Amino acid sequence: MATVLLVDDDPGMVETAAAFVERASDDVTVTTATDPDAALDLLEDLDVDCIVSDYNMPGMDGLALFEAVAERDPGTPFILFTGKGSEEVASEAISLGVTDYLQKETGTEQYEVLANRIENAIEARHAERQLERSEERYQHLVESSPAGVVITSLDDSIVYANEAAASFIGADGPEAVHGLSTLDLVHPEDEATLRERWAGSRESEPREPIEQRFVGFDGETRHAVVASTPITYEGEPAVQSVLTDVTEHREREHELERYETVMEVAPVGVFVLDAEGTITWCNERATALVGHTVAALTGDPFVSLIEEGIVPEAAISKYRAVLRDLLSASSDRTTGQYTIPITHPERDERVLRIHVSLLPSDGEFRGAVLVGQDVTERNRYESALERERDRLSALFENVSDAVFRYEFEAAGEAGRIRAVNPAFESVFGYDEHEVVGERIAQTIVPADRLAEYEDVVARAGTGDLVNVAVECETATGRRTFLLRNASMTETAEDGRVAGYAILTDITERREDKRDLQRERNTLAALFENIPDPVYRHDLDDNVLVPKEVNPAFEQVFGYEPERVLDRPVTETIVPADRVEKHRQLVAASRSGASLDAEVERLTAAGRRTFLLRNVPISGPDEESPEGSQYAIYTDITPQKRRERVLLDLHDRTREMMGAEGPAAVASIAMDATEDLLDRSVASLWLYDEDTGTLRPAALTDDEGTAVEALPTYEPGDGRTWEVFETGDAYSYDADDTDDCRPETPVRSGMVLPLGEYGVMNVGTTTPGEFDETDEALTRLLATTVEAALERAERERERAARKRLLERQSDQLEAFASVLSHDLRSPLAVASGRLELLETETDSEHTRPIADALDRMDTLIEECLTFARQGQIVTDSTRVDVEATAEQAWRTVETGGTELTVEDLDPAEADDDRLRTLFENLFRNAIEHGDATAVRVGPLDDAPGFYVADDGSGIPESEREAVFERGYSTNEAGTGLGLAIVDTLADAHGWEVTVADGTAGARFEVNFSPEAPLPTPQ
Secondary structure: OEEEEEOOOOHHHHHHHEEEEEHOOOOOOEEEEHHHHHHHHHHHHOOEEEEEOOOOOOOOOHHHHHHHHHHHHOOOEEEEEEOOOOOOHHHHHHHHHEEEEEOOOOOHHHHHHHHHHHHHHHHEEEHHHHHHHHHOOOHHHHHHHHOOEEOOOOOOOEEOOOHHHHHHHOOOOOOHOOOOOOOHHHHHHHHHHHHHHHHHHHOOOOOOOEEEEEOOOOEEEEEEEEEEEEEEEEOEEEEEEEEEEOHHHHHHHHHHOOOOOOOOOOOOOEEEEOOOOOEEEEEEEHHHHHHOOHHOOOOOEEEHHHHHOOOOHHHHHHHHHHHHHHHHOOOOOOOOOOEEEEEEOOEEEEEEEEEEEEOOOOOOOOOOEEEEEEEEHHHHHHHHHHHHHHHHHHHHHHHHEEEEEEEEEOOOOOOOEEEEEEHHHHHOOOOOHOOOOOHHHHHOHHHHHHHHHHHHHHHHOOOOEEEEEEEEEEEEEEEEEEEEEEEEEEEEOOOOOEEEEEEEOOOOOOOHHHHHHHHHHHHHHHHOOOOOOEEEEEEEEEEEEEEEEHHHHHHOOOHHHHOOOOOOOOHHOOOHHEEEHHHHHHHHHOOOOEEEEEEEEEEEEEEEEEEEEEEEEOOOOOOOOOOOOOEEEEEOHHHHHHHHHHHHHHHHHHHHOOOHHHHHHHHHHHHHHOOOOOEEEEEEEEEOOOOOEEEEEOOOOOOOOOOOOOOOOOOOOHHHHHHHHHOOEEEEEEEOOOOOOOOOOOOOOEEOOOOEEHHHHHHEEEOOOOHHHHHHHHHHHHHHHHHHHHHHHHHHHHHHHHHHHHHHHHHHHHHHHHHHHHHHHHHHHHHHHHHHHHOOOOOOOOOHHHHHHHHHHHHHHHHHHHHHHOOOOOOEEEHHHHHHHHHHOOOOOOOOEEEEEEEEEEEOOHHHHHHHHHHHHHHHHHHHHOOOOOEEEOOOOOEEEEEEEEOOOOOOHHOOOOOOOOOOOOOOOOOOOOHHHHHHHHHOOOOOEEEEOOOOOEEEEEEEOOOOOOOOO
């Protein structure tokens, strides 16, 4: 039994919803709370499977409650069930990660939908947990990864490392790094960054990859791009990091980036402002910055650019601050500056540095000159350049190898040492002042190695990368180094070039035969046990010929080794239409490129898709001649099929969402099952509310395998009804269960619930064909079909409501016709007869009769307004509320009463009915409140407006009764004026109330009340 926590500040609403949800679902029990803080307290002691919350609650709204719950238990499903429906709230809820969003409606059907959403959310959470457990079974695939993979416990202890990671760090094998802290391997200067990133990885989503430096077992610094992800390893929380070795490329890349000097001197825009801030002159560049012509800008106030949203409002305060400083008697400055962003109407946002100078004057401020310089690119460039300088400086100072910066003043000139790092002084035994400024050839190059030195200089001068063994003189004698050049960069217009030489001392390096043998044994074991197909091949005249295959190759490809060994792959496993692409890959491989390409290959079972990667063998030796490589094939056929199906399903989803009615949705679903999932047997039942049964709606068209006659299921009928009732999908297979009926050809398949709308049965005539991928795709299709059926149901309900509104509008119009014609006709007769009577007699009774007839006419007019204006507004427009209020005031007899209208935002409304609402409120203030002043302004804490007067006000005891029909404080009043106001507000979905604690009367109209729109009456 699942536990659901329902949170709503309305006690009646929360109890009603809890009762209906428990009645709609036998699998949940509901606990309620009317306060978000109380709900959080309940979560301390209560295990909750799902939380349903209102949005608009005092103290803490629904999204704030979601964030508080997510901080405690990020996985708990959370459904926002709110009466405040808006795209803004829905968008914010989805962006925060709310599980589902459901708007409150009238009627009890919404609770069945809510119960269904709760069950789906809980089921999705359970499925997510099951998927996490399944993913752990594939952890062994990491062993074959060419990238290094390291798993650490929460105390930063390494609990797992694959061969690639051990090789990257220079260890003999993974066992050598087990138990070490990651901080034992990271470069000292990167420890703080590593602590911060890996700590964050345990508590959040996967972090963006970042480059990290490591110190290997041999003391060498290595570079890797590290991507960290929180995982569960052997039942415990851990962090998995994937290391991609970028050591070989990093130093050259850093040096190249350091010498990138992209700098553009942008023209400036000039504005001349007079003392009032009016633009009196500007140049073409200024107009280009703000997207206007010179003619359009000249004569306009500068603040007009703020009103258009081009210049931010903060520019005014910055401009005034600079002017105050320049005009201050204590300041001797002649110019000032500030920086602002600007938004061109048709371009991206730019950053301007504004220089301000005062116009010449005789002591009186006459204006200023504003010079705008576009510094957007300069700011970006300077920030990037500073970061690169810092990174290069840190690398130069802290790299463990000896490094010196060299410079050649001109072509053919001898190079000189311009700087050395601390490691150079330590390795060579020379102090910095002994070598800086000296010629390289006379300082560290032995006399008998000058020719070798000149050859290296020539290669570096052409831009080639140098990676050779050289001999150098040190303070302690001649030693052997591995020389690499970081870059060769032009540094001045006179042709000088400079670069960095990196010297790694390899004098003492000796190859250990036992280590080599262990490496070969490890490689052989990996070759035999890797789960991906692998073969070792040679290149004979650019023809790829396999020399050895592993057991996985035999198993996946289905060929005996003799079929492929010593034969060109173009004759065995490369399809004829893929030979040209194969030759291109061979050429790229020979040039030293690392392959990571999708290829198609022939297997005994047919054509399949693989991911091909190559691993060069260090050779040459007798076992691995030069040009030998390993080719690693990873079978991605299921993945490609899944990608294709998902892409096609996206198109079918749009088709289903546009279908008219459940029958059309069912038909499209069957086509999708047959075309996309390649399932020959599929059928769909829809729930019939009238009979309480599941009735067949559609089936596939394949007569060879389709079930001839589909039954109608009643409550309790077999697995199909059980799936519909419980909402749990069911899988079956003839090899594992007796559920397959012998009279049908179906031998494996799934029965999937479609929510409250029905079930779908997808099957095949072959046992054992439903793997995990098939099940996942079939479930996804079922979810899509359910969503399409739900949309079709919503469209049906929307059409029914539209017809209801049209009928009610006709009824109201008929009522209005009676008022305007059938009642006014006899009234007009009575008024005419009274006028004749007054000419014939001077009776004291004629005046009261005339007053009564006038009152009847007024009552009929206001009843007519009440009837016609009470219809719900369906065709609203964007209305200028401020202008409408002023227009209404002009139609009312105001006498000496004054009106003040503050700034009001536009609103979606019916302009005529909004004007009538204002007219009735104004008449109430003047005729019933004896007001001398009326004020209209915006509400402080909600969208809407108020109408307040300084009249006699409304007693507190009568404030709820003023909107009732017939209420009036004036004996001559009809009692409908404020009732019409309430009706007009209700027709818009607004709420009108009498404010408390005010002098005079204050009516507040709230555009966004918490209550849902009323059902039309």
